[in-house]
Amino acid sequence: MAKEKGFTKKNFLKGIVVENPLFVSILGTCPALATTKTVEAALGMGLLFTVVLICSSVLVSLLRKLISEEIRTPAYIVIIATFVTIVKMMTSAFLPELYSTLGVFISLIVVNCIVLGRAEAYASKNTVFDSFIDALGMGVGYTLAIILMAFFRELIGTGAFSFGKIFTFIPAFKLQIIPVGYEISLFQNPAGAFIVFAIILAVIAFINNRKNELKTNLERQAKIKKQQEAKLKAEQEKAKQVAEGETK
Amino acid sequence: MQIFISFILAIISSMLIDNVVLSRFYGICPFLGVSKKVKSSLGMGIAVVFVILLATVICWPLYNYVLVPAGIAFLDTVVYILVIASLVQLVGLFIKKYSPSLYKSLGIYLPLITTNCAVLGVAQGNTDQGLSFLDSLANGLGTSIGFLLIIVTFSCIRTRLDSANTPKAFKGLPIALVTAAIMAIALMGLQGLFSGIKL
Numbered sequence: 210m211a212k213e214k215g216f217t218k219k220n221f222l223k224g225i226v227v228e229n230p231l232f233v234s235i236l237g238t239c240p241a242l243a244t245t246k247t248v249e250a251a252l253g254m255g256l257l258f259t260v261v262l263i264c265s266s267v268l269v270s271l272l273r274k275l276i277s278e279e280i281r282t283p284a285y286i287v288i289i290a291t292f293v294t295i296v297k298m299m300t301s302a303f304l305p306e307l308y309s310t311l312g313v314f315i316s317l318i319v320v321n322c323i324v325l326g327r328a329e330a331y332a333s334k335n336t337v338f339d340s341f342i343d344a345l346g347m348g349v350g351y352t353l354a355i356i357l358m359a360f361f362r363e364l365i366g367t368g369a370f371s372f373g374k375i376f377t378f379i380p381a382f383k384l385q386i387i388p389v390g391y392e393i394s395l396f397q398n399p400a401g402a403f404i405v406f407a408i409i410l411a412v413i414a415f416i417n418n419r420k421n422e423l424k425t426n427l428e429r430q431a432k433i434k435k436q437q438e439a440k441l442k443a444e445q446e447k448a449k450q451v452a453e454g455e456t457k
Numbered sequence: 458m459q460i461f462i463s464f465i466l467a468i469i470s471s472m473l474i475d476n477v478v479l480s481r482f483y484g485i486c487p488f489l490g491v492s493k494k495v496k497s498s499l500g501m502g503i504a505v506v507f508v509i510l511l512a513t514v515i516c517w518p519l520y521n522y523v524l525v526p527a528g529i530a531f532l533d534t535v536v537y538i539l540v541i542a543s544l545v546q547l548v549g550l551f552i553k554k555y556s557p558s559l560y561k562s563l564g565i566y567l568p569l570i571t572t573n574c575a576v577l578g579v580a581q582g583n584t585d586q587g588l589s590f591l592d593s594l595a596n597g598l599g600t601s602i603g604f605l606l607i608i609v610t611f612s613c614i615r616t617r618l619d620s621a622n623t624p625k626a627f628k629g630l631p632i633a634l635v636t637a638a639i640m641a642i643a644l645m646g647l648q649g650l651f652s653g654i655k656l
Contacts, residue, residue, distance in 0.1 A: 235630065238489065239574045243482035283542060286571075290535040298531060316534045316581045317574045322486060325572065399480045400641035407627075407634035415626035 217342055224346030231354035232413055236322045240314050241355050242402040246366075249375045251359035253307045254314065255352025257296050259345070261318050262327060264292045266344035269332040276333075285328045290319045306375045323347060361405050366396035464595050466651060471599030474648055477575050478607045479641040483600075484575035488608055489633065491566065498612035501566045502605030507548060508570050509579055509604075512541050513597030516580040517590055537580045542571045575604055611637065 230236045237258075244254040265288050269276075276284045297315045301308040308315065318324065327347055332340040363370055364386060373381030395401050477483045484505070491501045516537050524530045549567045553560040570576060579600050583593040614636050623632045 235489070236486070238485040239482050242485060283539075286538055286542060287535065290538050294531060294534050297534070313578055313581050313585060317483075317578055319534055319538050320572045320574045320577050322572055395642075398641070398645060399482065400638040400645065402482070403634045403638035403641060407631040407638065410634065411624075411626045411631040414628070414631065418625055 217339075220339060220342045221346040221349075224343065224348070225350040225353065228347075229350045229354055230323045230326075230347055231351055232409065234323075234326075235410075236326060237351060238406075239317065240321065241358060242399070242406060244311055244314055245355050245359035245362055245402060245405075246397055247363050247375075248356060248359045248370060249372055250307075250310050251355040252352070253304070253375055254311055255348070255355055257300065257307075257311070257315060258318055258321070258324075259348030259352060261289065261292045261296055262324050262348045262351075263341060263344040265289045265324055266327055266332040266340045267337055268292075269328045270335060270337045270340035273333050281333065282325075282329070285325060285333075286319070289324050289328070293319045304376070306377055310375055323351065358402070358405050358409065361409075362396050362401055365393050366398075366401060367394075368392035460591070464591060467592060467595035468599040468602070470651060471596050472603035472606070473644065474650060476603045476607060476644050477578075477600045478604060479637065479644050481578070483578040484573045484604060487566075487569060487573055488604075488611065488637075489630065491569070492608055492612040492615055492633075495609065495612045495616060496562075497566075498608045499605075500562050501569070502608045504548075504563045504566045504570055505573060505575060505604050506601040508541070508545060508567075509576050509597050509601040510594075511544055511548065512537075512576050512580050513583060513593050515540055515544065517583055517593045520584045533584060534577075534581065537577055538571075541576050541580070545571050575600065607640070611640065614640075 224230070228234065231238070231241050240254055240258070245251045265285070268288055269285060272284075272288075293316060296318075297308075300311075300315060327344060331343050335343070368387030368389065368391060369383050369385040371381070371383040373379050393401075396405065471477070475481060478485065478488050487501055487505075492498045519536065519540065520530070520533055524533060524536065545567050549560070552563060579597050583596055588596060611633075615633055618632055618636065621632075627635070
């Protein structure tokens, strides 16, 4: 299969912007709402998610010729569940704070539609390297998306960013941005998660609408210009014919 | 009597106070995806109640009497997801055989339930927290009824939203999420409902 130049880069970047799993495909919403109370928790969730996504994508891609069509969904689910179990045990051993913060949502990566979706839609049809790049892009895109949500929730909800509580190997510090007493703690509650998600989606829809409007406007202008040109040409021709007739 | 009261209280608390969708965030995908029509959300909700109850009844004994004695308790997630996936298939076959009309209305939602985090979340949560069998049952019942309640209410509001005059950017999903946020605020008011009752 001949590939155009820059395919790998495009393949990686599409997961971040054009096909962002959370904001464009609206997949994996459960952890995006539940684990975004703090930026640190969101970063942890994104990391674990990316690891599971990459490992399962690579393995599915390796086994894509062995797994028959009929049993592929159960086979993928078992592969994903195995990697989730491995990640879960590693987390509980090396990052116990992250394990207790995320709780059952580490296990719930199994039923995250993105992992199964990428296995089904991409890894089962493409080479190992392409699947790896695709999974990396999707994982990074998802991580950035939930960090964006956590950024607003933590900033407005607590007025500060605190680090070092979950990743205990970095020294704990707190960055107070909004003065104490002016924070809106609703944003730390479940309702705040829905509101932040709604506003981000609305902003994306607004930008898309604008883009489409601009495009249609440009197209319409181009069309009008073309019509005018055609009209002008026809008139000129007519005038020419009339002029020719007069000379005759 | 004491057991009965605590059973009922556990159901109500996991149904309303700690609602599965609006405060624990399980099952957001079907909550947003299958809530455009009241009828389909009702079908999805009933199917979820069915599968969660069966999954609770099967997964709890499986964990406590098979996985733990065998020393492979770390395999719980793999076992649960297999149990749920085969359960969904089985329930589908069963309903198809005995009530084709019910299958016609529920059938398309059954495959979706495998990837509904509410089912795996309940099964996993029950054993992670070390609940007793009765408590697990109450948790499963309360969670699934809470899901049914919220998804049906939400779909009722959503059908009205279609005719509402919303800003263009908020059309569709964003305004639905804002609605969900307001519902979550309403449920927040129930917090501390049982603080006066001693068990």
